[in-house]
Amino acid sequence: MRGFARRFIIAATFSVALAACSGPDGNGQNPPGGGPPPGTPGGMIVAGGTGFIHTFNTSSGTEWQKRLSYSAPWSTVTTIPANRELLIANTSGANPVVVEVYDLDTFGLKRSFEWPNSTSMTTLHDFAATQDGAYLAITMEALSDPFFEVIEVATGEIVYTGLDTLVGSNFVWTADNDLIGVASLGYLNDPGMWGAIVRIPLQNMLDSEDGNVDGFLIQTFTRAEFDYLSYLALSPDDSELVYSRAGDLWIIKVYEESEPHQLTTGPVGLHGAVFSPSGTHIAVAAGGRYGLDETYVIPLHRGPPLFIDHGQGAGNEYLLEQNTLVDWMLAWLP
Incomplete structure (x- = not known):
């Protein structure tokens, strides 16, 4: 498993790739509540x-606060941190998909609009906005295979449809409008490259006439390594990417050839991480007992993986709150 900066070609169905170039506290019990772990940067998760x-x-909170309810089985959610906006796309299965935009400070509804040509969508999967909010990407389906689509918000026009191999994971946008996602390459029948994290410039999608686009390999995975890979999140300066693989957190450089570094290990899966505004910490959820999740704030590091297992008290020094209704992080605002 290694990171790359190699150029490749993606088809609408993906064809060719290549053209080289700490332990628990003393008695094993939970540490006292009352706030985030020491050293946690301020802001709002x-x-x-x-x-x-x-x-x-x-900065001052002691527990998670419910701010807004939504129809989760029929919706998909993303944020635009620079605009302090929350976007919820919702489908009824009979009418067009509606995107609602909320203020992240007040959680009041700012506006809403319909996704073009989206009547009868039965399932919405992943959703992401460019960092300036000018373009939105979504994967959705209408009683058939999921498909990937990009619209320009100002015009309401569909500007790209394709990239069917990117529908198994979430995706994120860099400040330069490069889309980063996970591509399944099993159809190549090469056990040495069964999947990859890829970077695809938006302009290449806009220029495509047949769904084929040029892009770059950030990291490839063998068949054995390509296991439950998702929950991508970018650092504030876009230089690093954190992701979850087989329940552990990993980090890799986006624009440099590098080896990925394993941040955590343990029997409980970690998922839905985000970086702090300072880029020094990561907030993440962990599958807990009875359907409830623990939430943690862990420091970025280049040492051995941090062992996290709340049942044994391992990693409790990083515990934000236990037994929560939180499943994944969306953003960490200043």
Whole structure:
């Protein structure tokens, strides 16, 4: 498993790739509550889970707060941190998909609009906005295979449809409007390259006439390594990417050839991480007992993986709050 900066070609169905170039506290019990772990940067973490949008004020808060309810089975959610906006796309299965835009400070509705040509969509999967909010990307389906689509918000026009191999994971946008996602390459029948994290410039999508686009390989995975890979999140300066693979957190450089570094290990899956505004910490959820999730704030590091297992008290020094309704993080605002 290695990071790359190699150029490749993606087809609408993906064809060719290549053209080289700490332990628990003393008695094993939970540490006292009352706030985030010591050293946690200030700001507001925004999260989703159990049909609610939640927030945690890391400067003065002591617990997660429910801020907004939404129809989770029929919706997909993203944020535009620079605009302090929350976007919820919703489908009824009979009418067009509606995107609602909320203020992340007041959680009041700012505006809403319909996604073009989206009548009868039965399932909405992943959703992401460019960092300036000018373009939106979504994967959705209408009683058939999921498909990927990009619209320009100002005109309401569909500007790209394709990239069917990117529908198994979330995706994120860099400030330069490069889309980063996970591509499944099993159809190539090459056990040495069964999947990849890829970077695709938006302009290449806009220029495409047949769905084929040029892009770059950030990291490739063998068949054995390509296991439950998702929950991508970019650092504030877009230089690093954190992701979850087989329940552990990993980090890799986006624009430099590098080896990925494993941040965590343990029996409980970690998912839905986001970087702090300072880029020094990561907030993440962990599958807990009885359907409830623990939430953690861990420091970025280049040492051995941090062992996280709340049942044994391992990693409790990083515990933000236990037994929460939070399933994944959406953003960490200043």
